[in-house]
Amino acid sequence: MEKMIGKTRLNLIQGDITLQETGAIVNAANTGLLGGGGVDGAIHRAGGPEIREECKKIRAKQGKCPTGEAVITTGGNMATGHVIHTPGPVWHGGNRNEEQLLRNSYYNCLNLAKENGIKSISFPSISTGVYRFPIDKAARIALTTVKEFIQEHKLEEVRFVLFSEKDLKVYEEVLKDC
Numbered sequence: 001m002e003k004m005i006g007k008t009r010l011n012l013i014q015g016d017i018t019l020q021e022t023g024a025i026v027n028a029a030n031t032g033l034l035g036g037g038g039v040d041g042a043i044h045r046a047g048g049p050e051i052r053e054e055c056k057k058i059r060a061k062q063g064k065c066p067t068g069e070a071v072i073t074t075g076g077n078m079a080t081g082h083v084i085h086t087p088g089p090v091w092h093g094g095n096r097n098e099e100q101l102l103r104n105s106y107y108n109c110l111n112l113a114k115e116n117g118i119k120s121i122s123f124p125s126i127s128t129g130v131y132r133f134p135i136d137k138a139a140r141i142a143l144t145t146v147k148e149f150i151q152e153h154k155l156e157e158v159r160f161v162l163f164s165e166k167d168l169k170v171y172e173e174v175l176k177d178c
């Protein structure tokens, strides 16, 4: 599904984020930044050791990356130029500021892309895997945060790369009414 918002193309597709050729792809990382399971593992495997080396340097400089913040590295061996790593919140039922933290993750990734002159970015569904954030709520936060951002800042394309058809359907339904 594709929708123009101002001059920005908003795309929802099913696929593997490691194969996207956008200027940046986003990693649903953890605060340690040194790799993990799910999409994080897939990105480090596809990108190769260079990404981990840069993550280590960032760790040495600033320590862990707090939930909702974002850092940028090379894309290593992948088609993308950059990986923007953000630890989304773990869902604990909704009373631990999870919604605001997820919004922060999307916003800080977009902002880091903008600051680095990146024109197109691909997102996975942050926090909805091992971190258990309910996907309908997460999709609404993701899409509204992106829509607000692109109304004010110029980006050519924002792409959501959903791993399953079921997840893609959820995002499509939410996009229809937001």
Ligand code: ADP
Pocket (backbone or CB within 6 Å): 015, 016, 017, 018, 028, 029, 037, 038, 039, 040, 042, 088, 124, 125, 126, 127, 128, 129, 130, 131, 132, 161, 162, 163, 164, 167
């Ligand atoms: P989190 O810890 O933030 O919940 P996960 O990696 O467990 O992160 O899951 C986030 C989402 O990423 C899930 O919907 C999962 O199915 C999806 N995912 C896993 N591998 C890939 C991939 N290669 N490309 C795109 N999405 C992926």
